[in-house]
Amino acid sequence: MKKILLMGNPNVGKSVFFNRLTGANVIESNYPGTTVDYTKGYMKGDSEDFEIIDVPGTFSLEAKDKAEEVAVKMLEEEKGALVICVIDASKIERGLYLCLEIIERGYSVVMALNMWDVAEDKNVQIDIEKLKNILNIPVVPTVAISGKGFKEVVLSIKKAASVGVKEIMERVGETK
Amino acid sequence: MEKKLSEMNYEEEGRVGSIKQDLKNKVAGMGIRVGKNLKMITKHPLRGPIVVEVDGAHTSLALSIADRIIVEVKK
Amino acid sequence: MTLTADERWDLIEKISNKVVTFGKFKHTLKDALGELTVKPLTGIPIAITVLYGFWSVFSSFAGTLCTDGFFVKLFDGHFLPWIQSVFPGVGGWFYYIFVGDPAADNCFEAFGVLTSGLFVAIGVVLPAIFIFYLMMALLEDVGYMPRLAVLVDTIFHRIGLHGYAIVPSILALGCNVPAVTATRILETKKQRFIMMTLLAIFIPCGAQLGIMQEVIPESIGIVLLYLIFGYFIFGFILNKLVPGKSPEILIDVPPYQKPMWNNIARKLRMRLGGFLKTAVPFVLLGCVIVNILYLAGTIDWLAKTLTPLLTGWFGVPGETVGPLIAAFLRKDLAVAQLSTIEMSKYQMITSVVLVSIYFPCIATFVMLLKEGWKNLIGSFAVLVTVIFLYGGLINLIWSLLGVQ
Numbered sequence: 001m002k003k004i005l006l007m008g009n010p011n012v013g014k015s016v017f018f019n020r021l022t023g024a025n026v027i028e029s030n031y032p033g034t035t036v037d038y039t040k041g042y043m044k045g046d047s048e049d050f051e052i053i054d055v056p057g058t059f060s061l062e063a064k065d066k067a068e069e070v071a072v073k074m075l076e077e078e079k080g081a082l083v084i085c086v087i088d089a090s091k092i093e094r095g096l097y098l099c100l101e102i103i104e105r106g107y108s109v110v111m112a113l114n115m116w117d118v119a120e121d122k123n124v125q126i127d128i129e130k131l132k133n134i135l136n137i138p139v140v141p142t143v144a145i146s147g148k149g150f151k152e153v154v155l156s157i158k159k160a161a162s163v164g165v166k167e168i169m170e171r172v173g174e175t176k
Numbered sequence: 177m178e179k180k181l182s183e184m185n186y187e188e189e190g191r192v193g194s195i196k197q198d199l200k201n202k203v204a205g206m207g208i209r210v211g212k213n214l215k216m217i218t219k220h221p222l223r224g225p226i227v228v229e230v231d232g233a234h235t236s237l238a239l240s241i242a243d244r245i246i247v248e249v250k251k
Numbered sequence: 252m253t254l255t256a257d258e259r260w261d262l263i264e265k266i267s268n269k270v271v272t273f274g275k276f277k278h279t280l281k282d283a284l285g286e287l288t289v290k291p292l293t294g295i296p297i298a299i300t301v302l303y304g305f306w307s308v309f310s311s312f313a314g315t316l317c318t319d320g321f322f323v324k325l326f327d328g329h330f331l332p333w334i335q336s337v338f339p340g341v342g343g344w345f346y347y348i349f350v351g352d353p354a355a356d357n358c359f360e361a362f363g364v365l366t367s368g369l370f371v372a373i374g375v376v377l378p379a380i381f382i383f384y385l386m387m388a389l390l391e392d393v394g395y396m397p398r399l400a401v402l403v404d405t406i407f408h409r410i411g412l413h414g415y416a417i418v419p420s421i422l423a424l425g426c427n428v429p430a431v432t433a434t435r436i437l438e439t440k441k442q443r444f445i446m447m448t449l450l451a452i453f454i455p456c457g458a459q460l461g462i463m464q465e466v467i468p469e470s471i472g473i474v475l476l477y478l479i480f481g482y483f484i485f486g487f488i489l490n491k492l493v494p495g496k497s498p499e500i501l502i503d504v505p506p507y508q509k510p511m512w513n514n515i516a517r518k519l520r521m522r523l524g525g526f527l528k529t530a531v532p533f534v535l536l537g538c539v540i541v542n543i544l545y546l547a548g549t550i551d552w553l554a555k556t557l558t559p560l561l562t563g564w565f566g567v568p569g570e571t572v573g574p575l576i577a578a579f580l581r582k583d584l585a586v587a588q589l590s591t592i593e594m595s596k597y598q599m600i601t602s603v604v605l606v607s608i609y610f611p612c613i614a615t616f617v618m619l620l621k622e623g624w625k626n627l628i629g630s631f632a633v634l635v636t637v638i639f640l641y642g643g644l645i646n647l648i649w650s651l652l653g654v655q
Contacts, residue, residue: 060205123274224405238499
């Protein structure tokens with residue numbers, strides 16, 4: 001079964017996000033050799049099923065504490081995994097930092113701009129189409145607490161592919 | 177005027193001028209980087225931690241960490 | 252290809268310039284509340300209020316409502332007479348272990364596995380743990396904990412920890428087992444060693460709090476005061492003695508959010524499940540072992556042998572040996588047992604403090620062992636020192652006050 005890692009900054013609604021994607025069959029476990037907890041579950045895709053892992057929240061891949069270290073290790077162990085990067089849309093720059101780090105390491109990424117409603121409340125407007133074109137990865141606005149955008153997240157999983165950061169830099173230069 | 181982040185006063189705003197090299201990567205993920213505007217939200221007494229606002233997000237730093245960040249303070 | 256932090260931020264700023272427009276930042280009520288609770292002048296009184304509220308709800312729900320209002324009536328009024336009458340072999344050892352004293356009229360004093368054991372586990376401890384974790388999950392879910400961490404950072408810094416040490420410390424008030432796990436949010440070995448040692452020694456768990464609430468409600472404040480002082484005094488000393496670094500606080504303070512009930516329910520289910528699986532078997536096993544030791548005469552012998560030490564140094568009766576052995580398995584059980592021994596109020600306070608700072612219960616012990624045996628030996632050395640110094644000190648205080 002293909003694996004999906006759910007990654008993101010702390011406090012972006014990632015665990016609610018995880019609960020939405022998975023069914024009731026959720027397994028709580030310890031990362032081997034540590035006592036950092038993580039949860040694992042299964043998700044029905046449109047053509048295949050996935051194992052989905054809720055990785056502890058982290059601000060970057062430069063770990064500051066044990067939980068962040070575990071996040072980095074889990075990412076490094078699952079070389080072939082796809083990453084859904086959950087971002088607080090109202091703090092998109094911070095989220096992009098982690099997301100770019102993951103992209104730079106060669107992972108296929110789907111970006112979920114979560115807490116889209118909060119961003120709207122705070123007058124933060126994001127041009128999704130432009131962002132998609134620059135990054136060349138699927139970008140989906142979501143609201144985990146209401147379930148908005150989740151179908152699209154599931155559908156865009158198969159569109160995710162590894163992209164080069166150099167190309168991203170070039171595309172930013174060309175974009176108006 | 178330039179001063180250390182730890183010396184900024186309550187409610188003062190400024191722009192990050194420089195960050196000590198060894199600290200850069202540690203705070204980068206939290207959005208604190210050179211050129212960024214920040215605002216002092218609160219300072220705790222007895223050399224306690226400070227809380228700053230960057231891009232609408234609050235981050236708390238120990239005073240000794242704030243010592244290593246230089247800020248160009250706005251008048 | 253990977254970028255440096257600066258290059259990455261350059262790229263993000265370029266992307267952000269093209270795709271994001273930040274409107275005027277609206278200062279919402281949530282933001283105002285967020286700032287009020289993190290500034291010392293307003294934040295500290297609010298924190299005290301929150302923690303006091305936490306304690307009031309805890310004690311009135313667990314103690315008054317569930318235990319006294321329901322379980323005591325159920326167990327003492329119906330269950331105890333019933334099991335005393337139907338269990339075969341009154342007077343035999345089997346009866347003694349499982350039902351205990353056939354003449355007992357309440358479940359504290361019967362001391363059988365199926366009477367006191369079940370009552371302590373389900374009637375006293377379960378409601379305490381339930382309400383504790385419910386409120387803890389609520390505080391975590393709305394995002395209060397990071398603010399509390401910032402507020403207490405200054406004081407925790409003096410004992411070599413930082414503000415987030417408040418999370419394992421409060422969790423330990425529920426159960427030490429998940430608290431040992433939670434020490435992972437501290438960064439260095441030194442910090443984690445200090446934290447684990449302090450919480451294993453000085454923080455009474457919810458089970459113990461629940462039972463203290465039940466059997467010594469008038470002295471619980473003094474017991475807690477002694478434990479809190481001990482926590483900081485020995486924390487301060489450990490910070491000076493233990494080699495290593497104590498990194499500074501650097502944490503995100505997220506905005507408040509509406510609690511998500513299914514999130515809270517999930518956390519509560521996990522923690523309660525963990526408690527039922529690890530604690531309840533130990534309570535029952537503890538009862539069995541202590542009862543066997545009583546039957547075999549081991550406890551009387553130990554009591555006699557250790558009496559000079561216990562009365563001479565700590566000023567408590569020799570009979571406290573039994574509870575001290577039980578304390579190795581479960582602290583709640585030990586306190587329940589202490590309450591049936593004849594002694595003065597001050598001796599009771601000393602013995603309860605001793606039981607608290609005495610060796611952590613076996614479940615915590617296993618958790619500590621998992622974190623590394625070197626740490627455990629270190630913690631153990633600190634613990635022995637603390638028991639003798641602090642236990643003796645408390646006795647000395649009573650003598651000086653002339654209250655024995």
